[in-house]
Amino acid sequence: MKMKTIARLIPLVAAGLASGQAAAAGFQLLEQNASGIGNSYAGSAAVAENASTIFFNPAGMTQLKDREVSVGMSAVRPTFKFDNRGSSVGVLGSAGEGNDAGSWAFIPNAYMSWALTKNLYAGLGIGAPFGLVTEYDNPWLGGAQAIKFDIKTVNLNPSLAYRINDKISVGGGLSYQKMKVEYIRQATVTSAALAATTATLSADNDAWGWNVGALFTLSPTTKVGVSYRSSIKHDLKGDLSVSGPAAGASAALTTGAAKADVELPETFILSVAQTLNDKWEMLGDVSWTGWSSIPKVDIVRTSGALNGVTVQTLDTKFRDTWRFALGTNYRLNEQVKLKFGIAYDQSPVQSDQHRLVSLPDSNRTWLSTGAQIKVSKDSMVDLGAAYLRVAESHIDNNQTALGRGRVTGVYDARVWILGAQYSMAF
Numbered sequence: 001m002k003m004k005t006i007a008r009l010i011p012l013v014a015a016g017l018a019s020g021q022a023a024a025a026g027f028q029l030l031e032q033n034a035s036g037i038g039n040s041y042a043g044s045a046a047v048a049e050n051a052s053t054i055f056f057n058p059a060g061m062t063q064l065k066d067r068e069v070s071v072g073m074s075a076v077r078p079t080f081k082f083d084n085r086g087s088s089v090g091v092l093g094s095a096g097e098g099n100d101a102g103s104w105a106f107i108p109n110a111y112m113s114w115a116l117t118k119n120l121y122a123g124l125g126i127g128a129p130f131g132l133v134t135e136y137d138n139p140w141l142g143g144a145q146a147i148k149f150d151i152k153t154v155n156l157n158p159s160l161a162y163r164i165n166d167k168i169s170v171g172g173g174l175s176y177q178k179m180k181v182e183y184i185r186q187a188t189v190t191s192a193a194l195a196a197t198t199a200t201l202s203a204d205n206d207a208w209g210w211n212v213g214a215l216f217t218l219s220p221t222t223k224v225g226v227s228y229r230s231s232i233k234h235d236l237k238g239d240l241s242v243s244g245p246a247a248g249a250s251a252a253l254t255t256g257a258a259k260a261d262v263e264l265p266e267t268f269i270l271s272v273a274q275t276l277n278d279k280w281e282m283l284g285d286v287s288w289t290g291w292s293s294i295p296k297v298d299i300v301r302t303s304g305a306l307n308g309v310t311v312q313t314l315d316t317k318f319r320d321t322w323r324f325a326l327g328t329n330y331r332l333n334e335q336v337k338l339k340f341g342i343a344y345d346q347s348p349v350q351s352d353q354h355r356l357v358s359l360p361d362s363n364r365t366w367l368s369t370g371a372q373i374k375v376s377k378d379s380m381v382d383l384g385a386a387y388l389r390v391a392e393s394h395i396d397n398n399q400t401a402l403g404r405g406r407v408t409g410v411y412d413a414r415v416w417i418l419g420a421q422y423s424m425a426f
Helices: 002-016 058-063
Strands: 067-084 105-115 120-127 131-135 148-163 168-186 198-219 222-229 232-243 256-264 267-275 280-289 297-301 310-314 321-331 336-345 364-376 379-390 393-399 405-425
Touching (some): 058 168
Antiparallel strands (some): 067 105, 256 297, 393 405
């Protein structure tokens, strides 16, 4: 009966991933479980406290019981409020400031692991490792640079883990990833008719990647985990559609096929989990993300008179980033464990000039807490909450020469994350 219930949950979670998603630093989503929120994801590759270890370090499956399942949901609320500081956007100079470009998003996950033999484990994970939605009230003064930017991913991660001995376990998996993008902007700011005309890029792709990990039990109280996830190159294909008063007025304003290539970054994690006594546990995490794989994004027409022409370039110039996290757990009693965490999360955005209105990102500090509640001998619930304090995001993106104006100002940004995870063994 339990297996039938779990089998029904998997497609439901996969379907839920089609809904809007919000960004962590850059547009990476750390919320691959809710159980790590309370620790700001410190120790993510070492703790292996439920089947979600499949994503963070598949080697951790060897620490689980013979069959385990874990399902969860994270609710994320970013705020991106723009304050104009002298933007110059032509005929749209008197337009509004776009209100709050952030909104609630919900990120589900599901994992299942089982022991094939005493030392060999298999698992399957479903999650969304990257995602972003920014949407401004229209019209607004930066509409020619972006009105809406929506990135969705779905990642299926079959994995294996092997216990070499009592000290060392290794694991690895494949990632089948689906990516969808929708990008809407005003055609230009140079005339009222063109400003009322919008261009929409809708494109998708599926591609493959891989991940590996190792878990070292240095002593009964100390575990160290390392993991690596490969970059995944997406050759997005779809349509660039134009609508409004000036649609069809020129080759540049006609609907047709288009493409854009994006290489989502590789990641590396080093984690430690240290039990201090029967009450306290300390967790640490250092992670690196190779965001420089996205120096720019070219949108290229693949049909009509402009076939082969780059009609727009998103000049990101992303840099590689580091993230540092510390966490602690306090066992209140046999049923309840309290969680606390803090982290510093570096943004891939290098400068005000390269900050996009579609990604008004900046460095951020995580403050989090949570609780793990043992419901029965073989099941538990994790609850977590995090507040992300985002440094002031200054922008001075000048695209005047391209007819898209100059957006200059400051973003008031912050993020709230709430999550719940249910895990059980059977």
